[in-house]
Amino acid sequence: MGTNAADLVARTLRGDRRAVARAISLVEDAAPELREIMAGLAPRTGRARFVGLTGSPGVGKSTTTSALVTALRERGESVGVLAVDPSSPFTGGALLGDRVRMQEHATDSGVFIRSMASRGHLGGLSWATPHALRVLDAAGFDVILVETVGVGQAEVDIARHADSTVVLCAPGMGDSVQAAKAGVLEVADVFVVNKADREGARATVRELRQMVSQAERGPDEWRPPIVSTVAASGTGIGELVQRLDEHLAHLRASGELDRRRHARAREEIEAIVLHALRERVGDVHGHAALDKLAGEVAAGSGDPYSAAGTLLAALDQ
Amino acid sequence: MGTNAADLVARTLRGDRRAVARAISLVEDAAPELREIMAGLAPRTGRARFVGLTGSPGVGKSTTTSALVTALRERGESVGVLAVDPSSPFTGGALLGDRVRMQEHATDSGVFIRSMASRGHLGGLSWATPHALRVLDAAGFDVILVETVGVGQAEVDIARHADSTVVLCAPGMGDSVQAAKAGVLEVADVFVVNKADREGARATVRELRQMVSQAERGPDEWRPPIVSTVAASGTGIGELVQRLDEHLAHLRASGELDRRRHARAREEIEAIVLHALRERVGDVHGHAALDKLAGEVAAGSGDPYSAAGTLLAALDQ
Numbered sequence: 001m002g003t004n005a006a007d008l009v010a011r012t013l014r015g016d017r018r019a020v021a022r023a024i025s026l027v028e029d030a031a032p033e034l035r036e037i038m039a040g041l042a043p044r045t046g047r048a049r050f051v052g053l054t055g056s057p058g059v060g061k062s063t064t065t066s067a068l069v070t071a072l073r074e075r076g077e078s079v080g081v082l083a084v085d086p087s088s089p090f091t092g093g094a095l096l097g098d099r100v101r102m103q104e105h106a107t108d109s110g111v112f113i114r115s116m117a118s119r120g121h122l123g124g125l126s127w128a129t130p131h132a133l134r135v136l137d138a139a140g141f142d143v144i145l146v147e148t149v150g151v152g153q154a155e156v157d158i159a160r161h162a163d164s165t166v167v168l169c170a171p172g173m174g175d176s177v178q179a180a181k182a183g184v185l186e187v188a189d190v191f192v193v194n195k196a197d198r199e200g201a202r203a204t205v206r207e208l209r210q211m212v213s214q215a216e217r218g219p220d221e222w223r224p225p226i227v228s229t230v231a232a233s234g235t236g237i238g239e240l241v242q243r244l245d246e247h248l249a250h251l252r253a254s255g256e257l258d259r260r261r262h263a264r265a266r267e268e269i270e271a272i273v274l275h276a277l278r279e280r281v282g283d284v285h286g287h288a289a290l291d292k293l294a295g296e297v298a299a300g301s302g303d304p305y306s307a308a309g310t311l312l313a314a315l316d317q
Numbered sequence: 318m319g320t321n322a323a324d325l326v327a328r329t330l331r332g333d334r335r336a337v338a339r340a341i342s343l344v345e346d347a348a349p350e351l352r353e354i355m356a357g358l359a360p361r362t363g364r365a366r367f368v369g370l371t372g373s374p375g376v377g378k379s380t381t382t383s384a385l386v387t388a389l390r391e392r393g394e395s396v397g398v399l400a401v402d403p404s405s406p407f408t409g410g411a412l413l414g415d416r417v418r419m420q421e422h423a424t425d426s427g428v429f430i431r432s433m434a435s436r437g438h439l440g441g442l443s444w445a446t447p448h449a450l451r452v453l454d455a456a457g458f459d460v461i462l463v464e465t466v467g468v469g470q471a472e473v474d475i476a477r478h479a480d481s482t483v484v485l486c487a488p489g490m491g492d493s494v495q496a497a498k499a500g501v502l503e504v505a506d507v508f509v510v511n512k513a514d515r516e517g518a519r520a521t522v523r524e525l526r527q528m529v530s531q532a533e534r535g536p537d538e539w540r541p542p543i544v545s546t547v548a549a550s551g552t553g554i555g556e557l558v559q560r561l562d563e564h565l566a567h568l569r570a571s572g573e574l575d576r577r578r579h580a581r582a583r584e585e586i587e588a589i590v591l592h593a594l595r596e597r598v599g600d601v602h603g604h605a606a607l608d609k610l611a612g613e614v615a616a617g618s619g620d621p622y623s624a625a626g627t628l629l630a631a632l633d634q
Contacts, residue, residue, distance in 0.1 A: 268614065294583035298581070
């Protein structure tokens, strides 16, 4: 291993905050030395507990995350927070506005908070998130919270990297059918109805309860509980922590924790393989060949399959 | 070309609805005969106009799409509608509830409506959408509307396949900063504030206007207009059509239309190449090898980069 990489690994394993931040920046950049660094960190991974938080903009994810950090710190656990914004390729960087809500933890050495932006490489944050989580895991944080913006496929992909996924709703943010459309119901391990002091909160809880009870599941399968919170005042956060603990116990007892972590490792490996293969295609052809083929396809004089065949044939030579 | 594929191509080019539906099903299944079919359709593509519609659940996308279909039909244009649900891998199929709003067009032979679900292959709907659009284009529809559910990265990816992208908002669905976080502002060519008869509509328009005016753009760059609509009653839909026409004229005059279509062709080719490469990795190793490596990574005795290296090395032999 190069001296710099070895040094960064050693410092990250000691939990040095600057080293952790640097390692995550290398992940964002898909830097070549990641390979060495990930190899160095691997033996010290697998200890942290991962909790994902997702939900539509405006439901209070950052406030809930912050309240969860407070609750976990109160029982002495160290917490890493990764805030992931899949929209970032279009904004040139994750929007940090909401992070101000996390500033109360800024001086707590047991808390590490980081926003992560995709910088446009293949797979974007779906590719980068597991690597960043590995860094935080190896750095020794007890609990790692992954907060995503929005409720699309990218968010669902990211949620799958967590052991437990919390889906947040709020009264008046669209009814349960709308939530179902967002595709997060199937990944939810715990539901939170935040802003539960607002009008319509009971109706939202009722709809979620009905949906949970209608979902097909086996007798030993986890039934997602619904927790009402007012994250801004901390109300209900204790119950949320308790439900998350119960879910973790369930994952352990059922063997599901190992299955989830195995599936995650599979996806990580596949993503790296694809990343490497894509770079090879670029190396062989340069951009000019692809551009020429794209011009033919756009003009209707070629079709994308034949163009892809041309590129693949050259790759085999 | 096989007889069946040739027949399907011929019938699709004549606009035969059953053939179009069948071709899109083959896209969903990533069927092997797609290669032939796409080659057969290619010379007749490039004529249709593509309009994407995206926005958070609950803003009234289906209602707006339906109203837009009515307006376009009134001026004699044929319309294909592709409703894409990136969350579908988790629901086992696109939710069709909202499609009932489209039933008024069910007996109109100038309208073809199709929901599309990802069936779990690589790239999912980001891979499948351009192929389905090619089918509708070759089938001779004048305008093709692509409606996506949600506002995450997947939706943004899909929106990029359109010539013009409409981003829908509604009063009380979260403020403009929240919309910015969803990453759709940068892809919006036209904003629609739907449900404009509701409280807070003016404030939403004001916030959007401010955001649009703050965005950096060159003197000749398109400035996204903001259209207020009540799609359920058709109010404002005429103005929406007009703004879309102006945008198309701008795209043509500036050369941006060709640039966008070229970039789309590039992405299509790259997606097919990656798809093929991924299948090769699967062919070489089978699932057992990947599973074994994933087990080592999950246990911390291996790291994902070394595991990926093992798979790649075998691919080269």
